[in-house]
Amino acid sequence: MPADDAFTALRAHDHRRPPHRRGAGPLMLLALIMLLPAVALFGLWRYADARDDEPQALDLIADVAPETPAEPLRTGLMSWRRVPTLVAQDANLDQFRDDASRFADTLGNRSCVTVSLNGTPIASHAADRAVIPASSMKLLVGAVALEVLGGDHTFTTTLVGTVENGVVTGDLTLVGGGDPLLTSAAFPIENDVEPVFNETSLDALVDQLVASGVTSVSGNVVGDGSRYDDELYAPDWAPADRGVEAGPVDALLVNDARVTSQGLRSENPSLGAAQELVAVMRSRGITIGGEAVPGTAPDGAAELASVDSAALSGVVAEMLTTSDNNTAESLLKELGYSEGRPGTREAGLAVVRRQLDAWGADLSGTNLTDASGLSATNLVPCSVIHTVLARSGHADDLARGLAVAGESGTLSDVFVGTPVAGRLAAKTGTLANAPFDADPPAAKGLAGYLPVRGGGRIEFTLLLNGPMINDQANYRPVWDDMVTALASYPAGPRPRELGPRR
Structure with missing residues (x-):
């Protein structure tokens, strides 16, 4: 019997009884009939919910959202066609x-x-x-x-020393912070098979010195790569790969240890970095009394300039x-x-x-x-x-x-x-x-x-x-x-x- 007819019959039957004898049985039956679709849908939802751990790779919401149907669906409520997403x-x-x-x-x-x-x-x-x-x-x-x-971690390279009246008295030290992408503007990275990107500017350090009024260095320009040990190549790399495919590796590395003026890779990355820095400083008009050398910054030396790398994610x-x-x-x-x-x-x-x-x-x-x-x-x-x-x-x-x-x-x-x-x-x-x-x-x-x-x-x-x-x-x-x-x-x-x- 259709639900509407059943509901009419229940009402007629109910009116033939005295009001004080009215029972709950017909109403419970009606409630059960009305709950059947909800129970079925709940079962389908629980089934789908249990599938949460399975791959969900298809954009199925936009794919199945129907327009307002022009005619009623003929598919039964319990048909697999009611869950096309899962079946697909x-x-x-x-x-x-x-x-x-x-x-x-x-x-x-x-x-x-x-x-x-x-x-x-x-x-x-x-x-x-x-x-x-x-x-x-x-x-x-x-x-x-x-x-x-952390993805936001950066590598900081610094210049340290003592300045008096625009003169760095004694040595100026370039301290490596592990930045592998430190690059000078003069170096032709475009000639590399796979040029670096997200590089850090060595020239930015010199620009800060110039902006602060530094015009000369009385001592040497020192390259300090002491953040890392002195192993420049992994011990079991093939000899033909060393300095060609990788290395030397150091905490102070400029242009992958290559010096622009020499066109060669330095066997001492800290020395090569100091040499490249000297070239940039001279191009900006800063005079240098000493020379480029490898070494270590003195404890407590004042920071004169610094530059951060791109974020680690880059x-x-x-x-x-x-x-x-x-x-x-x-x-x-x-x-x-x-x-x-x-x-x-x-x-x-x-x-x-x-x-x-x-x-x-x-x-x-x-x-x-x-x-x-x-x-x-x-x-x-x-x-x-x-x-x-x-x-x-x-x-x-x-x-x-x-x-x-x-x-x-x-x-x-x-x-x-x-x-x-x-x-x-x-x-x-x-x-x-x-x-x-x-x-x-x-x-x-x-x-x-x-x-x-x-x-x-x-x-x-x-x-x-x-x-x-x-x-x-x-x-x-x-x-x-x-x-x-x-x-x-x-x-x-x-x-x-x-x-x-x-």
């Missing part, structure tokens, strides 16, 4: 898992991959196998630096986008400095391991020896990098700092004209092996994020190890296959296609 997600996730798993199954026994959606695992291959990460190491160091030092972005090895190694020593002076590579690595453990990473088999990834003795599982990408809490800063496919940094000419161009943001990694038929193997990495249509993002880590895998002919087909699998999501039905029928 399940269909898309199943297809994505299939596509990603098919790709993962193609990898060899010396490589690994992990794929997740908003932190929820989708597919993997040998995720806990420790392999050579190459420059993917920078993701670990960048995330830990953001966590320990320094990390420069490191990730350009794969700046010196920036990575400097950040590692700064992490060590946060534990006690001076900053060392080993102390920094201890901080990295401790923070990765705090984030829940399984460090079994992991071996960390530098920050840049130049060392072939670094061994890191894909699962550890996945932890950083998905669970460190710094995904937004990392994503903003990564190279973008077809647009910037080390991915500027990669994936051009593909569906991921302008969307995929990742850290690349490359390490050659010589001889190619002997261990350790070459390494090629790609790890980062792919935003999903409608919201959310895919996290992925691919670390390839093998003879000559750094050759484009060998790694690009693998990269292309993975990106094809990632870009396939979502590929299933949209919620509007599964909604209620009229």
